[in-house]
Amino acid sequence: MSAAYTLSSCIEWQFADAGELDARLxxxxxxxFELAEFHLWRDKPIDALAAxxxxxxxxxxxxxxxxxxSIVDPAQREEMITAVRDTIAATAVLGKPSLIVASGFRVDGMSEDEHFANAVTALRAxxxxxxxxxxxxxxEPLNTQLFATMYLVSTTLGLDLVEAVGSPNLRLLYDVWHSAVMGEDMVEVLAGRIHLVAHVQVADMPDRNEPGTGSLDWGKVTxxxxxxxxxxxxxxxxFPTMPMDESFAQSQRMLAD
Known part of the structure; x- marks a missing residue:
């Protein structure tokens, strides 16, 4: 049995006993694994990772x-765009990986239309x-369980923003766990717009562990x-609940054809 999809290890949380991120790689x-991903880069050994x-x-x-x-707070817009440019420059040595953008938090007193318009302006730049x-x-849409006042916690809204920006270099990251926390129906929110999704992440409900440790039907997901x-x-x-060789094998089984 082979995995239906090529799987990427989140070395931010996995292979921790190997040590630094380059050793985890x-x-x-x-x-x-042939693919890996992690979170923030400024505290990471970029040159060692490149090697x-x-x-x-x-x-x-x-x-x-x-x-x-924030993509919705005009006061942070220039800092947000600078962060994107700096990240592009600093991580080119890592093979130009895709770069994840979260929305930031809602702004008090700002209407829904203003939130959306500000997000589009920042994301276009x-x-x-x-x-x-x-x-x-x-x-990436997140969820209100982790971030109570996060602006982007809806897959539909995220896809609306991607469509409104209209750039081939902006797509959605669909996270099955965040979506499940928000009670979304995956097929309903992605139908007709999967071409706007460039990466998918997974974890089981409710505790964000490997597929097969919770309540999600992974055969249905795949x-x-x-x-x-x-x-x-x-x-x-x-977050793995078992040694990573076992965890990886279980994930392959759960996400297999």
């Missing part, structure tokens, strides 16, 4: 724009920088993604 390779990527042939699927700044550099930006037309990688963005 090598450990992920030894465990059978480990070259040595192992691994590829980074994504990392986060750092520092995180960020996407222009990404287009010039040949980098993909991934807009069948639905196939039927919708998703053909990219799947990021294993979860």
């Amino acid at each position: 090598r450990a992920a390779k030894a465990a059978g 480990a990527l070259a040595e192992t042939g691994m590829r980074l699927t994504s990392l986060c724009v750092d520092p995180r700044r 960020a996407a222009d920088a990404a287009e010039a550099a040949g980098v993909m930006l991934l807009l 069948r639905s993604l196939r039927e919708l037309g998703y053909s990219g990688a799947i990021g294993l963005e979860y």
Whole structure:
């Protein structure tokens, strides 16, 4: 049985006993991964990671724009765009991975239309920088369980923003766990718009662990993604509850054809 999708290890949370992130990358390779991802980059050993990527042939699927700044607060717009440009420049040595953008928090007294318009303005400027550099930006909806006042907690709204910006270098990151926390129906929110999704991440409900440890029907998840037309990688963005060789094997089983 083979995995339906190529799987990417979130080395931010996985292979922790290997040590620094570059060592985790090598450990992920030894465990059978070809793809990896992590979160913020400014506290990470970028040169060592670049060397480990070259040595192992691994590829980074994504990392986060750092520092995180709001796309809806005009007072943070220039800082947000600068963060995108700085992240593009600093991570080019890592093979130009896709860069994840979160929305930031709601602004008191601002209408829904103003939130949306401000987000589009900021994302258009960020996407222009990404287009010039040949980098993909991934807009990620989160959830109100983790972030009570986060603006973007809806897949539908995230896709609306991607459509409104209209850049080939801005797509959605669809996280199955965040979506499930928000009570979304995956097929309903992605139907007809899967072409706007460039990466998918998974974790089981409710505790954000590996597939097969919770309540989600992973056969249904993978069948639905196939039927919708998703053909990219799947990021294993979860906290493992078992040694990573076992965790990876279980994820492969749960996400298999």
